[in-house]
Amino acid sequence: MATFRFKVNGRDRRIETDPARPLLDVLREDLGLTGTKYGCGEGQCRTCTVLMDGKPAASCITPVREAEGRAIVTIEGLAQGGGLHRVQQAFLEEGAMQCGYCVPGMIVRAVALLESNPHPSRAEIVQWMDGNLCRCCGYPRILAAIERAAGAQPEGARS
Amino acid sequence: MSAHGYKVVGTRPVRPDGADKVTGRAAYGADVHLAGLLYGAVLRSPHAHARIRRIDTRGAEALEGVRAVITASDFPPADAGRIIDLGEGQQTVAEVRGNMLASGKALYKGHAVAAVAAVNRHVAEEALGLIEVDYEPLPAVLTALEAMREDAPILHETLTRKELGTDTGEVSNVAEHFRFELGDLEQGLAEADVVVEREFDTATVHQGYIEPQNATALWNQDGRIHVWSSTQGAFVVRDTVAAALNVPVSRVKATPMEIGGGFGGKIRVYLEPVAALLSRKSGRPVKIVMSRQEVFEGTGPTPGSHIRVKVGARRDGRISAAYAFLAYEAGAYPGSMADCGAMCIFSPYDIANLCVDGYNIVVNKPSTAAYRAPGATNAAFAGESVMDEVAERLGMDPIDFRLRNAAHEGTRRADGPKFRRIGCVEVLEAMKNHPHYSAPLEGPNRGRGVAVGFWFNVGLASACTIGVNADGTVNLVEGSTDIGGTRASIAMQAAEVLGLRAEDVHPVVVDTDSIAYTAVTGGSRTTFATGWAAYEAAHDVLRQMKERAARLLETEPECVEYQDGVFRSGESRMTFAEVAARLNETGGPVTGRAGVNPRGAGGSYAGAIADVEVDPETGRVSILRFTSVQDAGKAIHPAYVEGQMQGGSAQGIGWALNEEYCLSPGGAMQNSSFLDYRMPTSLDLPMIETVIVEVPNPGHPFGVRGVGEANIVPPPGAIANAIYRAAGVRLSRLPMKPETVMEAIWAQRD
Secondary structure (H helix, E strand, O other), X not given: OEEEEEEEOOEEEEEEEOOOOEHHHHHHHHOOOOOOOOOOOOOXXXXXXXXXXXXXXXXXOOEHHHHOOOEEEOHHHOOEOOEOOHHHHHHHHHOOOXXXXXXXXXXXXXXXXXXXXXXXXXXXXXXXXXOOOOOOOOHHHHHHHHHHHOOOOOOOOOO | XXXXXOOOOOXXXXXXXXXXXXXXXOOEHHHOOOOOOEEEXXXXXXXXXXXXXXXXXXXXXXXXXXXXXXXXXXXXXOOOOOEEEOOOOEEEHHHHHHHHOOOOEEOOOOOEEEEEEEOOHHHHHHHHOOOEEEEEEOOOOOOHHHHHOOOOOOOOOOOEEEEOXXXXXXXXXXXXXXXXXXXXXXXXHHHOOEEEEEEEEEOOEOOOOOOOOEEEEEEOOOOOEEEEEOOOOHHXXXXXXXXXXXXXXXXXXXXXXXXXXXXXXXXXXXXXXXXXXXXXXXXXXXXXXXXXXXXXXXXOOEOOEEEEEXXXXXXXXXXXXXXXXXXEEEEOOOOOOHHHHHXXXXXXXXXXXXXXXXXXXXXXXXXXXXXXXXXXXXXXXXXXXXHHHHHHHHOOOHHXXXXXXXXXXXXXXXXXXXXXXXXXXXXXXXXXXXXXXXXXXXXXXXXXXXXXXXXXXXXXXXXXXXXXXXXXXXXXXXXXXXXXXXXXXXXXXXXXXXXXXXXXXXXXXXXXXXXXXXXXXXXXXXXXXXXXXXXXXXXXXXXXXXXXXHHHHOOOHHHOEEEOOEEEEOOEEEEHHHXXXXXXXXXXXXEEEEEEOOOXXXXXXXXXXXXXXXOOOOOOEEEEEEEEEEEOXXXXXXXXXXXXXXXXXXXXXXXXXXXXXXXXXXXXXXXXXXXXXXXXXXXXXXXXXXXXXXXXXXXXXXXXXXXXXXXXXXXXXXXHHHHHHHHOOOOOEEOOOHHHHHHHHXXXXX
């Protein structure tokens, strides 16, 4: 057991736990932030994506010790005040989900993209989002939602 | 507004569950938390086939933090032979229990053997390592053809072969051989000018939902059992838990949480009764969540199969005879969906003489489960490959050949029923007329292929109640878990009847104590059947609202007309909202209700056009362009119909090119992770174009045909046919991975 201090969604947190425990489990079980989902436990589906100091991280393979001193943002930390984040709003408007399970990871990863590259091309979006699995295959609408959030005219959301 | 004058049906409103899903607030099964919650874990067999001589749980029980350990011997006494309905298929209590916790024998690698509940997951997993199981490993049998051999290892000493409806009494891995027959096959083959006969193999694949199975259970002190889980059917969970634990269904309450994908794989029940037994023993609520490896190894994938197809056609382009031999792997327990494959393989065609032999065969693999049009995709890969070859031999365009033979109203399906109005011809015409089909496809190693597919769809029971709110909106209560947007498509049908906006109908999916029996979300039935229940419940509301309006307008109910949200009698008028605001002074609240069990689900046809490029050096197949066409009857929410078509196409593409269970000779899955079981990513897929065809189903008030499944059926066949045109080889094995393609290319060169 050891003690770790980090910020989660702007709030200082102090956690006493096994250093090797996945950040995902700490977020879900200790902090009650169940918006971040488990999909594979191996960082292969990226459903568990959170931001660590602004960069996407697969929280299922990130030991909690790696969070020490960092700022974590989860899906719960995106909506500010009464409004949705523009990426959340775009997913809602574009209907970019079927079951919705992969959506938190998709949105969090897309937020990181738009913060570093506010006007990505379609190819850049596809490249960046590759690896976030969606089995319902909302990919066309998910990609369109990210374009919408970036202020671009969504391309080919409808065929 | 559509040609029908609909105001809501056919539009694309924002989904009612959208805000919860983009904020992470939507509560899925693993998100359940209760005071005093324990965490469960399941011990699984390392052997694909082994006798379990003894299980010693004492070490696990002695570990600090462990609160309960169970094995199959903890199931209460029950009539093992009683048959229970699993939503899609039936099994005996013994089979259902046997798959939840092995008794006597482990039948596949990953088969559950024992379970533990402890104060946290870490302790629970540590305790699994302290359970000693004495296994006597037995030879495993892994494919349908091997399992059919007379000298094959036998899985179940009590399973006897049923031959064309008669139990032979002979102990066998072949649970059943059935046959569908029309006309005279031999006569049809004798008339043929061209006969093509080919054999095919398809690998076991998984539904691949991203959310693993999970269950939380509380066996309360009053004897009531409450379970929370991700499921396609809360009532299937209720009934299966009750049967497995031998309690009346009224003792079980199943709460369906949000579900992270199912595709057929979340109809079967694996964990809920196990969690309930652990809860009874520990006196506390218990949650179990599967790992990804457990999902692959311990839940039902869809069957691998061996298929032989023989088709004869005359020079005039008409098919004169068709035969199929379908040997499907059921996995550890009988039930393989070979029957569904047999019902679908030739259903796009009007064929006078046909015969399908189906075999349902147990093997040492996980007990199979439904996967989107279960059984049909395997069969269509084989059937559509052969149809393509027949068309080529006749010198006909593949779509023209299919149109020449297309099934239509009055065509008889292999298993007997005559089609009512169907959209097979319209789907084929839409494919032919699509710009994709006529677009030039230039460059070497490129080819275009087509295929069509059918899924019969089901009706089944659904219930719905609608309560009117004082502000003129309504609450719609239903029992169909929502995987792909059915809350919206059901609410929209009620809104259309009620003359309300879609957003004024608030749909909610509730637990089994709160709505009458509703069958699974499966068989593409939900928008069709639960939508119909909503339609009827809305009419019930309207009838009562007219009475209230009559009272307020001082007239008789039959003198009141309702249109566009307004009740009228002569010159007097009141809006729906105005009447709704005065319900308590006119007799009290208004609740509409309906229960339906509709026939006439009306099958759906889908077609695919695929352009591929084959790398002749590596065998890698890239999809350049893909178009999916499907008959929706009437698309209630067209965006969700397109979503189903894109989703089914993507899964069909993965099935065609990448996905398979790679098993060791001993039956252990070698690729039970997303790293090694490759599902399509956004980079792997082209933009999937969609064309919705609408041939109204005469068996539904809005003409709806379910659209969840038929779309997965044609892609593997279409891609195989495209590969043939690109590389000159006809492939007979799924997946058509690079090495399979290269083997075929080399074999052709030799």
